[in-house]
Structures are given as C-alpha cells and as structure tokens.
Amino acid sequence: IVDRLIPEKKKTNEEIALDMREQLEVQLNDLKKDNEKMKEALKLQDTLNDYTLINATVIARNPDTWRDIVTINKGANDGLTPQMSVMSDNGLVGKVLDVNPTSARVALLSNNDNTLVRVAAMIQGEKESIYGTLTGFDHEKNILIMSQIQATQEIKVGDKVVTSGLGGVSPSSLYIGTVEEVAMDRFGLYKEVRIKPAADTNDVRYVTVVKRTSESRTE
Secondary structure: OOOOOOOOOOHHHHHHHHHHHHHHHHHHHHHHHHHHHHHHHHHHHHHOOOOEEEEEEEEEOOHHHOOEEEEEEEOHOOOOOOOOEEEEEEEEEEEEEEEEEOOOEEEEEEOOOOOOOOEEEEEEEEOOOEEEEEEEEEEEOOOOEEEEEEEEOOOOOOEEEEEEEOOOOOOOOOOEEEEEEEEOOOOOEEEEEEEEEEOOOOOOOEEEEEEEOOHHHHH
C-alpha cells in the first residue's frame, strides 16, 4: 500500500499578511521597550552628574540564574571593578560581582544568595535618617527587605530609600525605592522594612555603573 501524500495547505495572502503584521507588532513593542530603557538611562545620567558613569548593555542572562546575575559588555578595560554600584530604571539594581577585560557580571538585588549583594541603606524619614541593610528579596511580592533597624525608629509607607554610603563602596544617595510595609522581625527585636524597588530586575537591558570618586559623598 502506497501512502498518499497529503498536500500541505498553502496560506492565503491574507493569512500571510496577518502573520507578518503580528511579527512586526512584536518587534515594534520590543523596540519601544528598548527606547524607554535608553531614555531612562539618559535621565539617570542627568541626576548622577557628580559621579563617573559607565553605560553598558546586558549581553547575557542565564535562565537558570535569571534572578541572580546578568553579564554586561563593559569590563576592566573600561574601569570597572568588583562591588561598583549598578543602576537601571533610575534605581539601584545590583553590584558588579566580577570582571574580565571586556565584560563583567552583575549580581542583582533580587539574587537568591543574600551574601552576593549587601547594601548599606538609608530611609529618608520626616524627622531623621534611618539606617539599615538590604538583606533579602521577596520574589512572590517583588519586594526588597531591609533589616537591622531599631524598633523605636519612626518609618512611614512611602518614605524614600537610598544608599547610605556607609558600606565604604557605594556612593551615598543612590535611589533604591520606597517603603511599602513596616513590621517587626520574627524575634520582635528590630523593625523589618519592605521596599518597592525603583528598578525592575526582571527586565534589565541597559545599566549604568557608578564609579565612586574621591569627591563623592559618603555620608
């Protein structure tokens, strides 16, 4: 018995045009996102003109470590060193983990290993500045966790959170996000603050590495 070959049904011109239109819409949306990210990078340059800034593009991101690390197209030849602060979307997104001559790996604030990125942070309260450390990330709620805060400190939802510069590596006053929730830790000794991050770690395309200079403030 000879199997009969069933001729493949050819698409009509209308179907082909519809497929092309859908593909073009996908490409257009992607270009719009790229354009928005590039605009944010330009805005960031205007707000950080007191620092040396190195713009870079994300060139690799492993699906297995999507929350943890991205690779950028700038490295030691461009002046990058480990622990430099990395910004995206007008907010802190992580720190340089390691470098080679032409590229670098950036550990994101959303990483699963809390020891990869430790950031000394400061809440800009109405009456005083409140200091603590970013110690984790809630992936279900997309929220940063700040701890080691005295229980008597007054913190309000909406207060801005920035780098304090007390860690000795990051410049001060780099924007991190806003206070979303305040509660006591599980031991009832310190306050734990949950922060809505300014940077979207799920969609990092362009970044700005902030190089600390001798004139940078370290309050």
